[in-house]
Amino acid sequence: MGKDKGSDWGIEKLRETGSIYMIGVFRRGVFMSKPSIVxxxxxxxxxxxxxxxxxxxxxDFTQGSLPxxxxxxxxxxxxxxxxxxxxVRMVIG
Structure with a gap:
């Protein structure tokens, strides 16, 4: 597909591997879930x-949601x- 092995995988690769049904992000051969509030x-x-x-x-930059x-x-x-x-207001009085 024109992408090397080290680059982020696109949706086409996810469809090929059957990983499209997982919830989260699949990048660089590793499945990453969405970060929790904590x-x-x-x-x-x-x-x-x-x-x-x-x-x-x-x-944070690869998994996280900007908003x-x-x-x-x-x-x-x-x-x-x-x-x-x-x-400051407590100290000043």
């Missing part, structure tokens, strides 16, 4: 702190900024 929260928190590994970051990560990131940002504002 996985997304862990990923957003570790990315915010700056300790996310390259392996997990790559997994899910955007929503989780926005919620985290609002909660974080609100907590900082609350703490």
């Amino acid at each position: 996985d997304v929260i862990k990923s957003v928190l570790s990315a915010a702190v700056g300790v996310q590994s390259e392996k997990n970051r790559q997994k 899910m990560y955007l929503i989780a990131g926005l919620i985290f940002t609002v909660v974080f900024v609100s907590a900082i504002i609350f703490l």
Whole structure:
């Protein structure tokens, strides 16, 4: 089909292998399921702190759903900024 073995498999390859009926993504010869809410929260928190590994970051980009990560990131940002504002107001009086 014009794709080398190392590249992402397309829907045609999934149909050929019979993997089209599985729920998830089949890339580079490995079946990857959709990340759970807990996985997304862990990923957003570790990315915010700056300790996310390259392996997990790559997994997020290949498996994850962009809207899910955007929503989780926005919620985290609002909660974080609100907590900082609350703490500053408590200290100032």
